[in-house]
Amino acid sequence: MMFYINQTSCISPQEFILFDDNHILRKATGGKLFALEPNYKNIPSAQLRRMGKAVRFGVGAALPLLQQGNDVNGIIIGTANGGMEDCMKFLKQIIEFDEDSLTPGNFVQGVPNAVASQLGLLSHNLGYNITNVHRGLAFENSIIDALMLLNEHPLNTYLLGAVDEISDFNYKIELLNGNYKQQSNEGTDFYESGSQGSLAGEGASMFFVSNKKDAAIAKLEFVETIHSSDEEEILNWVEGRLGSHLIEMDKIDLLLTGENGDNRVLKYYTAIESIFNNKISIARYKHLCGEYATASAYAVWLICELFKNSKVPLHIMKVGTPPQKIEKVLLYTNYLGEQHSLMLFSKVK
Amino acid sequence: MTAIVVTGLGIISSIGNSAEENRESLIKSRAGISKNNNFYSRYSTLLPFGEIKKSTAQLMEELNANEKGVTRTSLLALHSIQEAIEDSKLTLNQISSSDTALIGASTVGGMCLTDQLFIDATTASKGSEYLSSYDCASVMLYLQNRYKMKGIVNTINTACSSSSNAIMCGARLIKSGLVKRAIVGGSDSLSKFSINGFNALHILSSDICRPFDANRSGLNLGEGAAFLILEKEEDCKGKKVYAKLSGYANTNDSFHPSSLSEDGQGPFLAMTQAIESASLDASSISFINAHGTATENNDEVESVAMRRIFEKVPAFASTKSYTGHTLGAAGAIESIFSVFNIINQEVYSSLNYTSPIEKTGLVPNLNYRKTSVQHVMSNSFGFGGNCSSLIFSKH
Known part of the structure; x- marks a missing residue:
């Protein structure tokens, strides 16, 4: 099973000018890489006021695609937490008002399926509508769902995307859990920090996917996922998957990884890089979007940008120089060293 | 066309701790609606609930589930998945095999620990054992870890239709050829969070719920978990098959x-x-x-x-x-x-x-x-x- 990515849209911490090597990238403040929000002129202001950040991101990223007059047959969203900020505001109401006389707005906006359902509502879409919330594989499971849908209904087009937000509350919980750095290195050198935890990130990435090759940007060749924390098993798994999909390693122009500066999970990235024995260029992207459970969706958006621009910016390179030709990209990422995914994309010519 | 069949059932709800007990209650028109005793909420005694009368500690002991950070939602899930697996006679090798999917649903996840979450998220606490347990995914990840599953694992949250979508997703994974069998279901426990959410929307009845009655006054929240084993019809020759999806x-x-x-x-x-x-x-x-x-x-x-x-x-x-x-x-x-x-x-x-x-x-x-x-x-x-x-x- 495969599909084509026909259109993309993204709200992330970066401006879209990633390809000018003189462009200054936005950096984290206080360990958090906040998304750069647009003015959302597509969203009716009365609705915008009620939306929490995750819903705003998701709707703000998807509506420009949906409003180009393109109908989709369904909406598939991956999000680990949905509107965490709203959820926690409601929790605060419960505690502070001792469960009495609460207003339901935050509760309704904070449910994880609020993004997909708001999109269904605003685009008058009565079709398939789903929200996958499987933490670090919420987006990958959404891709698998889209693949199956396009296999079942070959003529359809689906909106596929992912969104997660930084809220004060989930930041605190992740920080306590060691997943964000206590002493934040605000620049790209967080990769070299050697300490535990990463940089908090957020964003929304949205895609139109179909079996239509015309004017498509990229083709998803395969997606595979596994749950494990054994690096040997992960290494064997990646090799095995590449073998079973008959991937010739020398045809891959770039390995893009989710390396995130967390010394607890570096071993998985090192293991995967070792498969290629320094023979291909290796790049990483978390300095652009930060770490969050659905950050792999940002990587897919980035890969589409590489294909569109036929260029790899220097700032994402880890090993080797930017490849001259950028037509096949292998993406490996893991979330907290437990949920791993492997995807292969090729440029549509 | 591949037919998808149901070969195993497991359930725990306020009307029984097993499939058999649940059916017995249905036959006898015996509801499981009562006051809430397992945790304190302002509404514990004011509103009726479909509460399971086993305490969280009791579930932990019965299930030998002493892992750090395990929540009631995960325990209910484990209780019912164990029954479903036993019922279908799947082997541990089959369950952990990469061609078995686990597709589950939860809308509450570890938020059943509403007060604990508030403490971890807002106070100067050093963090409880539940830091990785609050999200919806924590439930299926717990089951995945416990059974060492290597296949596709997913958690779906489409509010009240979540586990129907999990069942549908599992069936489609089998039909697509991505897996041979799927364990599908959902788990949610009662929580201060959901009680207050539904109460703020004014849709909780202060009386026992009266579905389809002209004078109905809202719903009663309940808790429970259920899993079904889905397989391809052609893989089940000689095996007990309950129904076709x-x-x-x-x-x-x-x-x-x-x-x-x-x-x-x-x-x-x-x-x-x-x-x-x-x-x-x-x-x-x-x-x-x-x-x-x-x-x-x-x-x-x-x-x-x-x-x-x-x-x-x-x-x-x-x-x-x-x-x-x-x-x-x-x-x-x-x-x-x-x-x-x-x-x-x-x-x-x-x-x-x-x-x-x-x-x-x-x-x-x-x-x-x-x-x-x-x-x-x-x-x-x-x-x-x-x-x-x-x-x-x-x-």
């Missing part, structure tokens, strides 16, 4: 974040498309396990949608009058009740009903009886307009 559909009502449209277009499309996907005529549906939450909005809209589809609306009941509304577990629990209808050729009574909704005049099934049951439709409609219908058929 013959149709399913997922649609969106596209009307309002927390209520359904007057003409019930989302429910209408979900039911119609599910019937189409099973290659059936509406007239061949024997019984409907309705969503029937007993809210003002749902029961009227669901009735309108049923009237639009069926020339003669088949016998239907809402088993939420027994279990309360178990949210992310409801679709799976009610799917098991639908499978019971088929295995035992019997239908259950909808409780607490006295007079019909004026607009539609529909009367639910009011007695337990043996009858011929070929195809049962199970409806689940959630917040955000997420509507799903499943059809189970006699094998």
Whole structure:
């Protein structure tokens, strides 16, 4: 099973000018890489006021695609937490008002399926509508769902995307859990920090996917996922998957990884890089979007940008120089060293 | 075309700790609605709940589940998945094999620890053992770890239709050839968080819920978990098969974040498309396990949608009058009740009903009886307009 990515849209911490090597990238403040929000002129202001950040991101990223007059047959969203900020505001109401006389707005906006359902509502879409919330594989499971849908209904087009937000509350919980750095290195050198935890990130990435090759940007060749924390098993798994999909390693122009500066999970990235024995260029992207459970969706958006621009910016390179030709990209990422995914994309010519 | 069959069932709800106990309660019209004793909420004694009378500590002990950070939602899930696996006679190797998927649903996840979450998220605490347990995914990740599963694992949250979508996803994974079998279901426990959310929306009844009654006054929240084992028919030669999952559909009502449209277009499309996907005529549906939450909005809209589809609306009941509304577990629990209808050729009574909704005049099934049951439709409609219908058929 495969599909084509026909259109993309993204709200992330970066401006879209990633390809000018003189462009200054936005950096984290206080360990958090906040998304750069647009003015959302597509969203009716009365609705915008009620939306929490995750819903705003998701709707703000998807509506420009949906409003180009393109109908989709369904909406598939991956999000680990949905509107965490709203959820926690409601929790605060419960505690502070001792469960009495609460207003339901935050509760309704904070449910994880609020993004997909708001999109269904605003685009008058009565079709398939789903929200996958499987933490670090919420987006990958959404891709698998889209693949199956396009296999079942070959003529359809689906909106596929992912969104997660930084809220004060989930930041605190992740920080306590060691997943964000206590002493934040605000620049790209967080990769070299050697300490535990990463940089908090957020964003929304949205895609139109179909079996239509015309004017498509990229083709998803395969997606595979596994749950494990054994690096040997992960290494064997990646090799095995590449073998079973008959991937010739020398045809891959770039390995893009989710390396995130967390010394607890570096071993998985090192293991995967070792498969290629320094023979291909290796790049990483978390300095652009930060770490969050659905950050792999940002990587897919980035890969589409590489294909569109036929260029790899220097700032994402880890090993080797930017490849001259950028037509096949292998993406490996893991979330907290437990949920791993492997995807292969090729440029549509 | 590959037929998907059900080969294992596991369930825990306020009407029983096993499939057998649940069926016994359904036959005897015995509801599990009571006061809430397991944790304190302002509403514990003011509102009725479908509470499971096992404490969290008791579940931990019974299940030998002493892992750090394990929550009630995960324990209920483990309780029912163990039963389903045992029932289907799947081996541990089959369960951990990469061609077995685990697709589950939860809307509460570790938020059942509402007060603990508030402490961890807002105070200067050093963090409790539950830091990795609050999200919805924590439940399936717990099961995945416990059974060392290597296949596709997913968690779905489409509010009250979550586990119907998990069942649908599992069936589609098998049909697509990505896996050979799927363990599908859902789990949710009662929480201060969801009680207050639904209460703020003014849809909790202070009385026992009365699905499809003209004077219904809202829903009762419940808790529970249920899992089904789905396999390909051709892989089950010589094996006990309960029923076929013959149709399913997922649609969106596209009307309002927390209520359904007057003409019930989302429910209408979900039911119609599910019937189409099973290659059936509406007239061949024997019984409907309705969503029937007993809210003002749902029961009227669901009735309108049923009237639009069926020339003669088949016998239907809402088993939420027994279990309360178990949210992310409801679709799976009610799917098991639908499978019971088929295995035992019997239908259950909808409780607490006295007079019909004026607009539609529909009367639910009011007695337990043996009858011929070929195809049962199970409806689940959630917040955000997420509507799903499943059809189970006699094998």
